[in-house]
Amino acid sequence: xxxxxxxxxxxxxxxxxxxxxxxxxxxxxxxxxxxxxxxxxxxxxxxxxxxxxxxxxxxxxxxxxxxxxxxxxxxxxxxxxxxxxxxxxxxxxxxxxxxxxxxxxxxxxxxxxxxxxxxxxxxxxxxxxxxxxxxxxxxxxxxxxxxxxxxxxxxxxxxxxxxxxxxxxxxxxxxxxxxxxxxxxxxxxxxxxxxxxxxxxxxxxxxxxxxxxxxxxxxxxxxxxxxxxxxxxxxxxxxxxxxxxxxxxxxxxxxxxxxxxxxxxxxxxxxxxxxxxxxxxxxxxxxxxxxxxxxxxxxxxxxxxxxxxxxxxxxxxxxxxxxxxxxxxxxxxxxxxxxxxxxxxxxxxxxxxxxxxxxxxxxxxxxxxxxxxxxxxxxxxxxxxxxxxxxxxxxxxxxxxxxxxxxxxxxxxxxxxxxxxxxxxxxxxxxxxxxxxxxxxxxxxxxxxxxxxxxxxxxxxxxxxxxxxxxxxxxxxxxxxxxxxxxxxx
Amino acid sequence: xxxxxxxxxxxxxxxxxxxxxxxxxxxxxxxxxxxxxxxxxxxxxxxxxxxxxxxxxxxxxxxxxxxxxxxxxxxxxxxxxxxxxxxxxxxxxxxxxxxxxxxxxxxxxxxxxxxxxxxxxxxxxxxxxxxxxxxxxxxxxxxxxxxxxxxxxxxxxxxxxxxxxxxxxxxxxxxxxxxxxxxxxxxxxxxxxxxxxxxxxxxxxxxxxxxxxxxxxxxxxxxxxxxxxxxxxxxxxxxxxxxxxxxxxxxxxxxxxxxxxxxxxxxxxxxxxxxxxxxxxxxxxxxxxxxxxxxxxxxxxxxxxxxxxxxxxxxxxxxxxxxxxxxxxxxxxxxxxxxxxxxxxxxxxxxxxxxxxxxxxxxxxxxxxxxxxxxxxxxxxxxxxxxxxxxxxxxxxxxxxxxxxxxxxxxxxxxxxxxxxxxxxxxxx
Numbered sequence: 001x002x003x004x005x006x007x008x009x010x011x012x013x014x015x016x017x018x019x020x021x022x023x024x025x026x027x028x029x030x031x032x033x034x035x036x037x038x039x040x041x042x043x044x045x046x047x048x049x050x051x052x053x054x055x056x057x058x059x060x061x062x063x064x065x066x067x068x069x070x071x072x073x074x075x076x077x078x079x080x081x082x083x084x085x086x087x088x089x090x091x092x093x094x095x096x097x098x099x100x101x102x103x104x105x106x107x108x109x110x111x112x113x114x115x116x117x118x119x120x121x122x123x124x125x126x127x128x129x130x131x132x133x134x135x136x137x138x139x140x141x142x143x144x145x146x147x148x149x150x151x152x153x154x155x156x157x158x159x160x161x162x163x164x165x166x167x168x169x170x171x172x173x174x175x176x177x178x179x180x181x182x183x184x185x186x187x188x189x190x191x192x193x194x195x196x197x198x199x200x201x202x203x204x205x206x207x208x209x210x211x212x213x214x215x216x217x218x219x220x221x222x223x224x225x226x227x228x229x230x231x232x233x234x235x236x237x238x239x240x241x242x243x244x245x246x247x248x249x250x251x252x253x254x255x256x257x258x259x260x261x262x263x264x265x266x267x268x269x270x271x272x273x274x275x276x277x278x279x280x281x282x283x284x285x286x287x288x289x290x291x292x293x294x295x296x297x298x299x300x301x302x303x304x305x306x307x308x309x310x311x312x313x314x315x316x317x318x319x320x321x322x323x324x325x326x327x328x329x330x331x332x333x334x335x336x337x338x339x340x341x342x343x344x345x346x347x348x349x350x351x352x353x354x355x356x357x358x359x360x361x362x363x364x365x366x367x368x369x370x371x372x373x374x375x376x377x378x379x380x381x382x383x384x385x386x387x388x389x390x391x392x393x394x395x396x397x398x399x400x401x402x403x404x405x406x407x408x409x410x411x412x413x414x415x416x417x418x419x420x421x422x423x424x425x426x427x428x429x430x431x432x433x434x435x436x437x438x439x440x441x442x443x444x445x446x447x448x449x450x451x452x453x454x455x456x457x458x459x460x461x462x463x464x465x466x467x468x469x470x471x472x473x474x475x476x477x478x479x480x481x482x483x484x485x486x487x488x489x490x
Numbered sequence: 491x492x493x494x495x496x497x498x499x500x501x502x503x504x505x506x507x508x509x510x511x512x513x514x515x516x517x518x519x520x521x522x523x524x525x526x527x528x529x530x531x532x533x534x535x536x537x538x539x540x541x542x543x544x545x546x547x548x549x550x551x552x553x554x555x556x557x558x559x560x561x562x563x564x565x566x567x568x569x570x571x572x573x574x575x576x577x578x579x580x581x582x583x584x585x586x587x588x589x590x591x592x593x594x595x596x597x598x599x600x601x602x603x604x605x606x607x608x609x610x611x612x613x614x615x616x617x618x619x620x621x622x623x624x625x626x627x628x629x630x631x632x633x634x635x636x637x638x639x640x641x642x643x644x645x646x647x648x649x650x651x652x653x654x655x656x657x658x659x660x661x662x663x664x665x666x667x668x669x670x671x672x673x674x675x676x677x678x679x680x681x682x683x684x685x686x687x688x689x690x691x692x693x694x695x696x697x698x699x700x701x702x703x704x705x706x707x708x709x710x711x712x713x714x715x716x717x718x719x720x721x722x723x724x725x726x727x728x729x730x731x732x733x734x735x736x737x738x739x740x741x742x743x744x745x746x747x748x749x750x751x752x753x754x755x756x757x758x759x760x761x762x763x764x765x766x767x768x769x770x771x772x773x774x775x776x777x778x779x780x781x782x783x784x785x786x787x788x789x790x791x792x793x794x795x796x797x798x799x800x801x802x803x804x805x806x807x808x809x810x811x812x813x814x815x816x817x818x819x820x821x822x823x824x825x826x827x828x829x830x831x832x833x834x835x836x837x838x839x840x841x842x843x844x845x846x847x848x849x850x851x852x853x854x855x856x857x858x859x860x861x862x863x864x865x866x867x868x869x870x871x872x873x874x875x876x877x878x879x880x881x882x883x884x885x886x887x888x889x890x891x892x893x894x895x896x897x898x899x900x901x902x903x904x905x906x907x908x909x910x911x912x913x914x915x916x917x918x919x
Binding site: 139140141142170171174226332333335336350351352353354355356359360361362363364368372383384387388391394395397398399402403404449450451452453454479480483484485488489490 | 585586587588589618619736761764781783784785786787788790791792793794795796818819821822825828829831832833873877878879880881882899900902903906907909915
């Protein structure tokens with residue numbers, strides 16, 4: 001069920017019924033106004049290394065992720081899709097020291113390598129989901145776990161999704177069984193500025209820091225359209241309309257521009273060796289300034305074509321780039337505009353109709369965006385959908401080809417790995433099977449464009465983290481331990 | 491009587507067609523197909539299927555002769571199946587999920603009827619969901635009332651997804667009830683309260699039937715509801731009970747023992763595999779969603795994608811559907827069934843779970859669900875294995891009429907397929 005629309009209705013689970021209570025569950029988070037955390041970290045700027053200090057202040061919860069132990073592994077005789085648009089039949093991939101060390105036809109295995117004969121099987125890069133609420137809306141979806149929408153004010157750029165992520169969410173393991181090796185956990189869409197998203201490696205850890213993708217940029221979740229105006233309009237406050245939404249964004253960007261000027265001036269003085277007093281830090285503004293500085297990537301929930309066009313103009317007004325439109329149900333109507341502006345669209349294959357702004361969904365949206373030369377991405381926004389994004393790509397590709405396009409499986413896989421990696425700014429590290437990149441790899445039992453294929457082995461940084469046929473390589477989260485069905489095949 | 495009328499009409503039409511001496515759109519032969527009949531004819535390679543006047547006339551191998559005057563469609567080895575039956579939807583009751591004016595699947599507020607609520611009066615044949623769904627091979631659907639805050643949601647209908655102003659083929663085909671964590675407002679929002687309330691509502695129905703006097707009625711349900719429940723307690727109307735936790739399923743099994751006349755089915759049954767043998771012994775069929783594998787709440791702790799295979803292998807009649815009654819994507823039942831296969835269900839059983847099994851569950855297997863002479867001519871020719879996500883229909887017939895594979899979505903697709911040109915899109919087809 002889509003996070004965007006559900007308020008987990010445990011009675012009926014009727015999509016229709018839930019759609020009306022709508023939204024709150026799906027997209028939005030935050031820490032209340034002027035959240036206290038972090039406010040002590042800052043006066044160091046006067047020490048003369050303002051920029052560094054600001055940067056370290058920008059990473060106060062650093063990744064502690066370390067790859068699990070791995071052995072050199074050669075997978076051979078597989079159909080290999082490299083995620084960058086190429087296919088090798090009877091191909092081999094060598095994983096060594098956590099990296100892809102070779103890909104091709106005849107690759108020699110090091111003496112100590114595990115050799116997997118993958119005849120009849122397929123190998124791809126791990127799937128990357130740019131839109132997940134795993135951890136922030138974990139299972140079980142009880143009220144006590146509803147940590148994805150700080151729906152107390154329309155602008156909550158001060159909150160960070162990682163402070164809500166519950167690393168024990170069983171959904172992470174289900175996603176792993178579906179070949180997901182990295183994902184972005186996002187705040188929901190109740191707010192104009194929902195807060196920061198965080199990019200995670202899909203590996204079990206006790207802390208979210210243990211999952212954080214090292215050096216990945218932060219994302220900023222923003223939202224267009226119905227959700228913010230409904231959530232706040234129903235409380236009798238702005239925004240209550242789409243024009244109110246835009247006024248809200250623009251007022252914040254104006255403030256952020258001022259904030260940035262103050263910090264830039266301060267840092268220039270410090271650089272010149274002049275005496276200077278650091279401006280007062282503001283968590284909300286820190287994040288928006290990060291966008292204006294190009295250090296934080298904008299991920300904007302936006303369904304309608306006309307709204308996407310308005311948002312692109314707004315980004316030019318304030319000098320930032322919209323990284324990716326999420327959901328983008330009408331992206332096919334402005335795919336050329338997305339291509340021109342270098343903005344990705346992250347989409348479902350066939351979800352539509354649950355609200356007005358999703359009424360014009362078509363099954364060829366993803367491939368049409370691709371065909372126009374824009375960066376097309378398959379996303380989930382769902383703890384169910386994330387388990388089989390490969391099938392979503394398959395549906396979209398097949399529908400487009402039946403309508404006359406000619407899109408191959410090797411091209412369609414770019415929607416699942418390299419394009420989402422671009423969207424998250426981690427494409428220099430993962431997203432395709434290129435020598436030197438992280439060995440984030442899935443071995444599929446069969447053609448992953450089939451309903452019948454399953455991820456047989458999943459590797460993150462070369463380490464085997466999921467094995468369909470070995471229960472000892474199937475993580476069980478604490479919540480499920482000792483419960484009915486613990487350790488069962490899920 | 492109805493069958494007689496149909497066959498009379500059939501022979502009349504045939505006579506006219508012969509007289510006219512030209513191909514009758516109502517007389518169609520599909521030849522060379524891989525026919526998955528889901529009936530006694532089994533699987534037929536290079537099979538021939540004849541349909542005439544809305545019903546299936548014959549199914550056989552290549553030796554079956556095609557009479558003169560039939561339009562011949564060469565399937566060339568492609569799969570031919572019965573139309574797909576979406577077992578739990580609200581098609582026709584909802585147009586846009588979040589737009590309240592377009593939702594008619596439940597009653598809200600203080601009304602004196604819940605069991606008596608009857609969705610058939612609200613089903614909209616002009617809904618855009620009808621073409622969107624049928625072009626994916628779904629030809630029939632069960633349309634349920636949704637719960638609101640009550641144990642009894644109301645009475646659902648069976649519909650066809652063909653042309654015409656009346657989609658309802660069987661109004662009041664079933665009653666839907668909800669057990670589980672929330673109970674219902676009237677049952678004190680308690681799981682136990684919901685069971686107590688449901689049992690007493692059914693007892694009310696029996697009591698009311700003996701003395702049907704609304705003005706002197708006192709019971710847990712209103713007189714209207716007590717009257718509406720009469721067919722349920724007689725076993726003439728299917729009672730679907732939405733329940734997931736194993737303990738709730740056990741209550742349903744007990745209910746069946748205490749009131750053996752009830753014609754029960756379970757919707758959900760996420761933890762059903764834990765009671766598979768008991769459900770099979772009690773002959774209680776289930777409508778279930780094979781994707782259901784998360785501990786989404788404390789009623790789904792043991793949910794697993796193996797549930798579908800385990801239940802079917804234990805002998806439970808399994809129909810696959812969306813237990814949340816998704817309507818916009820009711821078309822995804824084929825993907826659900828394919829994934830059930832990926833998780834251990836037999837392929838033919840998975841196809842049965844979206845064709846003949848829902849027909850059996852709703853008691854319409856004499857008319858629907860398989861390719862057998864005399865049954866409604868709901869037929870789909872596929873471009874590949876129908877349970878594969880990459881496959882889709884090449885042709886869909888409902889009551890023998892070929893459906894144009896066009897929907898509002900394909901119109902939007904075609905309008906925006908080429909973004910070039912100066913003509914505003916609103917002038918384009």
